[in-house]
Amino acid sequence: MTMGSESSPFPPGFSISTPRLQITPFDPANQTHCAFLVKVWNTDDFISSCGHTSVDTPEKAASFIQGRILSDYARYRHGIFLVSLRDGKPIGTVSLMKGTPPDPYYSAPDVGYAILPEESGKGYATEAAKGMLEYARKDLGIEGAFGFCAAEDMRSRRVLEKVGLEFRGIGDLIVFGEKRSAVYALPSMEDLTAYNLTEKLEL
Template sequence: MSTEQSPFPPGFTISTTRLQITPFDPTSQIHCRFLVQLWNTDDFINSSGRTGIDTPEKASSFIQNRVIPSYARNRYGQFLVSLHDGRHIGMVSLMKGSPPDAHYTAPDVGYAILPEESGKGYATEVGKGVLEYAREDLGIEAAFGFCVAEDMRSRRVLEKIGLVFRGVGDLVVFGGKRSAVYALPSMGDLEAYNLTEKLEV
């Protein structure tokens, strides 16, 4: 069990027009139950696969052992997404591998929204929000977006948050699975970020 602590002060929030982005708390039953709900919808499983997080206890361990260490290391990671009335509707992430699994040197942005709340532009809004936080508060100028090559809905969101399609390739980080690769417009040659897999446009 990791004993790392969240670096975020109580009440830390990244606000966007309709949404708030806040850190996950492993001691919150509400957060843990929500993560189980979100990651076990048919929509999520069909696009992203099964995480194995199917009880609040497993969600709590995951947040303590995986999410908090990412916050401590990078000041980013997986965040809870809520409406301004407090209702939880999804999550957004900025993630980078850590040794010994470190691979690409820029983080990638990801998102998941409850099926009943999708189609309202929320993934786009939080994706932009987390990239703005990364740039303005952390000085991060490089970020990837990855998704299954055939997932046109996720690809559309990556485009709408301002990433540029760079091609499709069999990515090592996803066990060689065929993935669409997007990157911020300023990134140039992706080998500079250790992405050396061949991409087909």
């Protein structure tokens, strides 16, 4: 490894399987992973929904995987993963993320996703997010999870609903610099303040 000191805590060949997909850890030394991360996070569709990230060259992708993604794996055993079809073709990313102090953070992670435009509309984001939450529950004992997206992003909101999260309201979330966001949570999460989400939500 040339950048940072984190290494992956997952055994070789680790994969979360769903009926049509494989969800696998990113590897900064894998050129295909780095090139794909640049591709999927720089489509017009992604940029119009999520904005620009710092990941716009394979070198920056390697650095981001080595720095941010591997530290999340080491700290939480979850983070941002690669989504591929069963034949190995990469089609997107799925994530379960939690902030870390001193930044503001909630005590339950939130699920996110990005699928290439040509593979959208086939239920893959929903399937990947369900697989991620199932892994978190069964293997990591994580019972709470949020879903956040821009309030007007009806497509992402539909995915969160199909994954089984409940709409709890719209609020200016501190973790996103007070950006107005739709808040979804697993039905078992009755009181969101117990997860450190104390912002006022409007229905």
